[in-house]
Amino acid sequence: MPLKLPPDATGIITVDLDALQANWRALAERVAPAECAAVVKADAYGLGAAEVIPALELAGCRTFFVATPEEARGARLLAPKARVFALDGLFPGAAPLLVAADVAPVLASLAEVREWASEARHLSRRLPAALQIDSGLNRLGLALDEIKTLVNEPNLLDALDLRLVMSHLACADDPAHPHNAKQRTAFNRRRALLPALPASLAASDGLMLGSAFHYDLVRPGYALYGGQAFRSEPTPVSPVVTVKARVLQVRTLRAGDSVGYSATWQATRPTRLAIVAAGYADGFARALSGASGRKGGVVTIGGQKAPVVGRVSMDLITVDITDVPGEVHRGDLATLIGPGLTIEAMGRTAGTIGYEVLTRLGTRFVRRHTGGGAC
Missing domain, CATH: 3.20.20.10 (Alanine racemase)
Incomplete structure (x- = not known):
């Protein structure tokens, strides 16, 4: 569907x-x-x-x-x-x-x-x-x-x-x-x-x-x-949840331009940025911020992984899409949790656990439940 x-x-x-x-x-x-x-x-x-x-x-x-x-x-x-x-x-x-x-x-x-x-x-x-x-x-x-x-x-x-x-x-x-x-x-x-x-x-x-x-x-x-916290072997379960957020704007930076609150990340080359409508109010933790010299969270846009750069704010994240092939447009969707982006990986990057990632998903995003009929 x-x-x-x-x-x-x-x-x-x-x-x-x-x-x-x-x-x-x-x-x-x-x-x-x-x-x-x-x-x-x-x-x-x-x-x-x-x-x-x-x-x-x-x-x-x-x-x-x-x-x-x-x-x-x-x-x-x-x-x-x-x-x-x-x-x-x-x-x-x-x-x-x-x-x-x-x-x-x-x-x-x-x-x-x-x-x-x-x-x-x-x-x-x-x-x-x-x-x-x-x-x-x-x-x-x-x-x-x-x-x-x-x-x-x-x-x-x-x-x-x-x-x-x-x-x-x-x-x-x-x-x-x-x-x-x-x-x-x-x-x-x-x-x-x-x-x-x-x-x-x-x-x-x-x-x-x-x-x-x-x-x-x-x-x-x-x-x-879909959680996989057991350390010895995979638990026989599959992911249940995916999370996507809307791209609000695409902009170009020059080398030396900074991004976000406190100017913690600076572009070292001409850079394409996607501004995505997700922030810590939506469960995308502030600890996933990316700074110059420090990697932050990752999303996928157009099937390509792209790093979060600059501070995660309440409502927005900024994503470096310079290496994403093809065009990214206003209205496209960025995947925050999904294939290749597990709740455990997000938790580790944020210094927490997947349990907290799940339970802190905000209420502003639309929820859609699929399937679930009689087995």
Whole structure:
């Protein structure tokens, strides 16, 4: 389908829902017989939960993880028959909202367990929940002393319909890191103190560590959207997103002319510049600026890679197209993320990670979702 950009749009983000569904199926096949869930927090990593969740459900996904209560309520409306877990757990006073949305909080502290159990007793019915164990990430999770308290106060757990016990790996992207085995051992020992429950330890990178990390359920997020953070081998997924922005103007510089704020880049030869309607307000980080003596980000125009020169500003980038063959015209599109321009590469150049690249894509660009029908 030809790319159609509305005349008043600065750029377009295209999300390939067929590729998304294929990624979920590939990961599900890799981890079988474990269940493959989907993490769709932060508006499905910035790609549109309203389109992503139904597409994944059509592909066969039956369990979704979000972060916040608001995200959980949205996911429940989009997938009324699925299991929905809220990773941020139970906010003080939010129990009635999660009950109304039929969402299971991932309880990560004794205080959360007590409050959720109190709500269950108030309603005279057991409420669904997951338990998160701290196995060494030292972020969210029940500490060992809290687990022992739960064991000694069985009335707390008896009030709950516990559906999962889980933890999260700190170094899963590096298969050689000893912390992975250390956390798996801690997870096994601590969950053994609790009632027998389905278990989950691995997310996108953890599932690549092998079947010993799969347990009963894996929770990929980044990998579903084409992310490749695992260091040892490619994750069996394909890119899902492309980002293009409009060329606003083409101009010619003389040798010695500077470009952009603070005049950080100077032309050393007669130079053709394309001014592109993308900036840090659109998720093209200021750290991708190119200066004299320092390479910045890269885009493609006319199928040719071209460097970003000068400072990235809020709304604009300047691209050196001197070596791009053929003509570049006002209204042409520059590719910011696409073939040969991965989210990982952009992240590395900006001094961050592909996760941040995805979730910081701005709202000014038009979003187009393609495919995603029944598989």
